[in-house]
Amino acid sequence: MSRTLYDKLVDAHKVCDLPDGDMLVYVDFHIMNEYTSPQAFSCLDHKGLKVWRPQAHLSVVDHVNATRQRDPHDAASKLLIDNLEANCRKHGIAFYGLGDPRQGIEHVVVPEQGLVAPGMLIACGDSHTTTYGAFGALGFGIGTSEVEHVLATQTLRYKRLRTMRVNVEGALAPGVTAKDIIMQVVQVVGAGGANGFAVEFTGNTIFAQSMAGRMTICNMAVELGARAALIAADQTAYNAGSRQLRYDGETWASDAGATYDATYDIDAATIAPLVSWGTSPDQSVAIDGTVPDTSTATTPKAQQALARALDYMGLEPGQPVTDIRIDSAFIGSCTNSRIEDLRAAASVIRGRTVAPGVNAIVVPGSAMTRLQAEAEGLDTIFTEAGFDWRPQSGCSMCLAMNDDIAMDGERVASSTNRNFEGRQGRGARTHLMSPAMVAAAALSGHLADVRDFEKGTD
Known part of the structure; x- marks a missing residue:
């Protein structure tokens, strides 16, 4: 039976079905920042739980820190940053803090450090985790209680989404970029038009984009309401992904003949700088x-x-x-x-x-x-x-x-x-x-x- 890329990724990470119709999925990699993680760590401590697989997590300082200098500009920001560092030290989690040569915005840092590869499932307490779909990986944002659950068990409760295909074909006009592509898609589908969907981007316009362009497109797919965004893993994606984390044996692309619950077609020639x-x-x-x-x-x-x-x-x-x-x-x-x-x-x-x-x-x-x-x-x-x-x-x-x-x-x-x-x-x-x-x-x-x-x- 032909399957979409989304269904392949979900099926590959399903641990078991749950009685209410949801499922339990395994999380390959989990990212945290200083803003969305404190309560999760507090709950772990209150329950006497430990992080089950520390090496599958990463913490990055990016949301509240000042950018004019390395030190946070106020006491509240410093408290959040220091708290994250202390929690990571306690649980043995990698921490990219201020002054670390690897520090930066989480969705820039993770691909840059080679921590994403085709076939992975990645979770983070930030909605723009859809960015990793550019690699043929399933990325999505999670809430604080889910952060606690993945820290303790490396799994999450998950509900399968409907699928949407957005096909973009043709050559882009001068001055038109990946940002314009996704802004056009948001305009066509509508903000919230993809609520409850995993959106797969297809077409020669999409595959002509660099990995940076693909990440921009998947990043802003959440503005459609999409819970996941995907682009099939071609040679460009494999070249950019981590060799250490690369998955073998599965083609991370939709099968020929795979069907979607909704489909949109966009002519690239109609896109202007927006x-x-x-x-x-x-x-x-x-x-x-x-x-x-x-x-x-x-x-x-x-x-x-x-x-x-x-x-x-x-x-x-x-x-x-x-x-x-x-x-x-x-x-x-x-x-x-x-x-x-x-x-x-x-x-x-x-x-x-x-x-x-x-x-x-x-x-x-x-x-x-x-x-x-x-x-x-x-x-x-x-x-x-x-x-x-x-x-x-x-x-x-x-x-x-x-x-x-x-x-x-x-x-x-x-x-x-x-x-x-x-x-x-x-x-x-x-x-x-x-x-x-x-x-x-x-x-x-x-x-x-x-x-x-x-x-x-x-």
Whole structure:
């Protein structure tokens, strides 16, 4: 019987069926950060339990730490970081703390350290664990009680998902990136359109992407509501995966003739460089387009949501997107802070200057990424243009959980994954786009078409 890649991965990790219809699955690798793990360790201590397989876990500091310096900026952050280090020391778990050359954003660090491979099941207390689907691995976010369970047993209760195929075919136009692909998918399927689904991305456009591009696509699939995102493991994925953890004997791709519960087809030629205008990742528009009005909504509820987004973002229907001025530009996050992302932004910035009044920040996704970028001279390109090159990696301005917080009403061109109300700070207004598009906005002082810079017509 033909099976999807998702079903193969689930079946390979099923320990047993449970009486209520769920199953118990084995977790190959589990990742923790300083923000989502403290209660789990406290529960272990309260119950007198130990971590069953310490070598199958990794802890990384990334969410609350400051990026301007190595030491956390306040007592609360320091407490979380110190608590995680103490728990890891007690239980023999690897810990990548501040100052460690391997430290960085968890979903950048794990692939960089060769800790993911096709066929694995990876869990983490962070929703963007879908990133690992780029390797033909099953990754998903878990809650605090589940973190406790996987620490104690290396297993999790799991409910099989429905499957969705998103097929993208054709050549991308100049200036269009993996970030634009996934933003288009979110626009087509809708935020929440994949609730209860595992989404598999197929098509020659997908397989033409680098591993960095594939990780961006799988990372933001959670904005569809997907609990898992997958791309079949081809030679590119095997080359990037860990040799030590590589699985043999199973083809980590869907069988020919495998059926899905839902299917979407997207023509790559129709994708333009996109920016979000609203407060949901599916509220995006081509950079040469205009802000929509409520007449584009098909239901009263959608009209109400659109009107609220327009009000929060301080935009007018019909306003050209390129007329939207920005206060800040941020390049970073688990979505777009890899070396490939920094190179793409630097190629736009080289020899140019950030517009007056724009606060431009770049935070490499890991210490290793930062060192590589500095070896290539990318830091000099950014700093000479007027960007603030941060010395410490972390989630930074992706979320208002550290000292990189946008102020009320501040408008940010951002390479991050979410533009919810208050995501980057109370009252902050976020516009999602690719790193190259963030660079174009920083140079212009307003949302701008990166293709103009690539043509030299800025």
